[in-house]
Amino acid sequence: MQLQCSAEQCRGAGLCCRAGCMVRMAAASLQHFLLPDLSGSVSAPCPSLSQQQIFPLSSFPHFLYMQKDGSDRTVILQHSFPPLFPCPISPVMPQKRPGWASTSSSSHTTFCSSTRTSGTSTPGPSSGPSPDRLVPAQRCLAPSHPGALSLQATAPCPWHSNNHPSLSPSPQSALAWARASAKCLNFNSMLILLPVCRNLLSFLRGSCSCCRRTLRKQLDHNLTFHKLVAYALALFTAVHTIAHLFNLERYNYSQQANDDSLHAVLSKMHLQNSNKWLNPIHSNQTTVEYVAFTTIPGLTGVIITLALILMVTSSTEFIRRNYFEVFWYTHHLFIIYFIGLVIHGVAGLVRGQTEESMKEVHPQRCAEFLVHKPKECRQECCKEPEFGSIPAESWKWVLAPIILYIFERILRIWRAQQKVVVTKVVMHPANVLELQMQKKGFRMEVGQYIFVNCPAVSLLEWHPFTLTSAPEEDFFSIHIRAAGDWTERIIDTFQQQKLETPRIEVDGPFGTASEDVFLYEVAMLVGAGIGVTPFASILKSIWYRFQQNDQTLKTKKIYFYWLCRDTGAFAWFNDLLASLEQKMAESGKADFLTYRLFLTGWDTSIANNAALNFDTVTDTVTGLRQKTIFGRPRWDTEFSALATAHPRSVVGVFLCGPEALAKVLQRSCHQHSSLDPRKVKFYFNKENF
Numbered sequence: 001m002q003l004q005c006s007a008e009q010c011r012g013a014g015l016c017c018r019a020g021c022m023v024r025m026a027a028a029s030l031q032h033f034l035l036p037d038l039s040g041s042v043s044a045p046c047p048s049l050s051q052q053q054i055f056p057l058s059s060f061p062h063f064l065y066m067q068k069d070g071s072d073r074t075v076i077l078q079h080s081f082p083p084l085f086p087c088p089i090s091p092v093m094p095q096k097r098p099g100w101a102s103t104s105s106s107s108h109t110t111f112c113s114s115t116r117t118s119g120t121s122t123p124g125p126s127s128g129p130s131p132d133r134l135v136p137a138q139r140c141l142a143p144s145h146p147g148a149l150s151l152q153a154t155a156p157c158p159w160h161s162n163n164h165p166s167l168s169p170s171p172q173s174a175l176a177w178a179r180a181s182a183k184c185l186n187f188n189s190m191l192i193l194l195p196v197c198r199n200l201l202s203f204l205r206g207s208c209s210c211c212r213r214t215l216r217k218q219l220d221h222n223l224t225f226h227k228l229v230a231y232a233l234a235l236f237t238a239v240h241t242i243a244h245l246f247n248l249e250r251y252n253y254s255q256q257a258n259d260d261s262l263h264a265v266l267s268k269m270h271l272q273n274s275n276k277w278l279n280p281i282h283s284n285q286t287t288v289e290y291v292a293f294t295t296i297p298g299l300t301g302v303i304i305t306l307a308l309i310l311m312v313t314s315s316t317e318f319i320r321r322n323y324f325e326v327f328w329y330t331h332h333l334f335i336i337y338f339i340g341l342v343i344h345g346v347a348g349l350v351r352g353q354t355e356e357s358m359k360e361v362h363p364q365r366c367a368e369f370l371v372h373k374p375k376e377c378r379q380e381c382c383k384e385p386e387f388g389s390i391p392a393e394s395w396k397w398v399l400a401p402i403i404l405y406i407f408e409r410i411l412r413i414w415r416a417q418q419k420v421v422v423t424k425v426v427m428h429p430a431n432v433l434e435l436q437m438q439k440k441g442f443r444m445e446v447g448q449y450i451f452v453n454c455p456a457v458s459l460l461e462w463h464p465f466t467l468t469s470a471p472e473e474d475f476f477s478i479h480i481r482a483a484g485d486w487t488e489r490i491i492d493t494f495q496q497q498k499l500e501t502p503r504i505e506v507d508g509p510f511g512t513a514s515e516d517v518f519l520y521e522v523a524m525l526v527g528a529g530i531g532v533t534p535f536a537s538i539l540k541s542i543w544y545r546f547q548q549n550d551q552t553l554k555t556k557k558i559y560f561y562w563l564c565r566d567t568g569a570f571a572w573f574n575d576l577l578a579s580l581e582q583k584m585a586e587s588g589k590a591d592f593l594t595y596r597l598f599l600t601g602w603d604t605s606i607a608n609n610a611a612l613n614f615d616t617v618t619d620t621v622t623g624l625r626q627k628t629i630f631g632r633p634r635w636d637t638e639f640s641a642l643a644t645a646h647p648r649s650v651v652g653v654f655l656c657g658p659e660a661l662a663k664v665l666q667r668s669c670h671q672h673s674s675l676d677p678r679k680v681k682f683y684f685n686k687e688n689f
Contacts, residue, residue, distance in 0.1 A: 174246035193454030349387025429568035447514025470540035520652035565601035
């Protein structure tokens with residue numbers, strides 16, 4: 001980086017004009033960010049000078065100095081933007097010397113300039129890199145009003161433009177990291193609520209029924225998208241917090257500095273006028289901790305960071321599965337998060353040069369005239385730059401999503417107030433409760449789910465359950481397995497013999513991937529344990545369609561796989577499977593449904609009993625015609641068999657089960673799908689709620 005003014009330029013343009021232009025360029029470096037990091041130094045000789053005057057570019061510089069040797073002058077400016085002239089850099093630290101045309105006091109600082117006169121010059125120091133003579137401060141311009149930093153000169157360039165540059169600090173500045181991460185936080189905060197607006201997603205799913213399958217499937221990944229946005233929020237919160245901790249240390253250092261450096265001068269602007277300040281730390285006794293816990297940005301930042309930490313840590317798979325109540329209640333800290341986010345920036349702790357001031361104090365146009373048209377500079381006073389708070393912007397990002405989510409919650413409350421009648425309660429083996437209910441205006445599709453609340457158990461907790469009934473039935477049902485405190489309490493509540501059935505509130509139904517099962521010619525249904533519930537709805541609907549001799553059914557073949565750890569689980573839907581076997585045999589479509597039951601948790605006594613009764617017509621475990629298989633499926637073999645049996649079909653693979661099984665099935669779908677569009681294709685679909 002070089003900066004050197006030629007003799008022709010020194011003579012062609014007045015010192016005041018060039019000083020004014022450079023002052024305006026320096027002032028623009030404070031446009032949006034306080035105290036940017038600078039590095040390096042500048043050596044700026046005029047050809048007639050016997051020595052070079054060297055000044056540093058480290059930390060926060062003085063704006064300009066003036067020299068005189070005979071009739072030649074030079075202006076030296078420390079800056080952080082691209083240089084105007086070629087000039088060597090020498091890393092020499094300056095020292096205070098008499099005769100510098102920059103003065104300071106405890107209350108204000110003035111920047112001085114001199115005219116081309118033949119007055120007596122003040123001798124400089126006898127040693128060091130300073131020149132032999134320095135211009136005395138023949139005319140100093142005091143601040144136009146107390147407390148403001150005076151950046152006036154006698155002749156700035158008067159050309160202005162609306163397209164002023166935005167000069168940002170160097171990558172070393174922590175404030176740049178804080179501001180950039182704040183933008184990312186606002187953007188992700190805008191997105192975080194959209195994936196959990198269930199009614200909005202159901203509306204979009206219904207509206208996209210005619211869209212391509214791959215586009216509609218993206219709605220099934222709403223919770224995955226929600227988690228990714230949450231991880232991004234956690235990352236950018238960490239960056240934002242750490243960056244501002246560094247900024248507070250820099251503010252504290254600037255306030256305690258007692259030299260004539262620019263950062264010290266700017267930090268004391270509040271002494272003359274409390275409304276004119278750039279450094280939020282106004283006292284040497286103020287600590288970083290005090291600012292962090294007493295100012296609005298600091299206190300709200302601590303609160304929303306703690307809320308985010310609690311929400312993220314309580315959202316792990318283990319806690320959601322075993323301590324759902326912890327996950328449910330801590331997740332409602334999002335209310336505190338958004339309130340803190342909206343008011344976080346209202347105090348205006350970060351300040352910069354105002355837009356109006358930038359239009360008047362324009363560095364780029366001055367630089368162009370200084371370099372290319374120095375003779376066109378006119379003798380006019382340079383206007384003092386104005387600084388103001390950067391307005392809060394977070395509310396602009398999150399206002400629309402918050403309003404949309406409020407409408408979502410209002411709709412949920414309205415649905416919850418509609419009366420639900422429990423018509424039947426059935427207790428199944430393996431501690432599974434079935435509730436059959438009716439609700440006015442309730443309409444469902446296969447594979448959908450609802451949210452259920454029981455005020456007798458908890459006023460605020462809502463839990464999702466897949467519907468196990470068919471759309472053709474005059475009721476809707478769910479199966480509840482004891483898997484936590486809430487499910488255990490609701491089972492105990494309904495098991496107690498009471499004259500009045502506990503009240504149930506229902507929100508939904510909401511769509512899932514299983515709704516698309518009848519869009520495929522061949523469907524492969526895989527359920528693990530209680531994950532069989534969405535497929536129970538599908539199988540029941542098939543039974544009714546066969547009963548009504550429905551000719552519009554597009555699906556020609558269904559493969560059903562059910563994996564259970566204990567034999568008692570098979571009793572949940574034994575009657576349904578037996579009825580399907582009988583109905584399909586009567587309709588002449590016995591090959592429409594092929595199902596396989598896998599017992600993953602078995603002992604030798606069960607296996608020996610099955611071996612002794614191997615040649616019986618019905619299975620000894622389930623009583624069905626289909627024999628129970630001990631162990632786990634070999635998925636590569638199963639997919640290969642399906643690809644051979646249906647070489648030109650599109651197969652929809654549907655899973656309701658653990659994530660580990662989902663990865664296996666998704667990999668098998670990719671491996672066994674043909675690149676030839678005329679051959680077999682496997683499309684993976686998973687329940688997410």
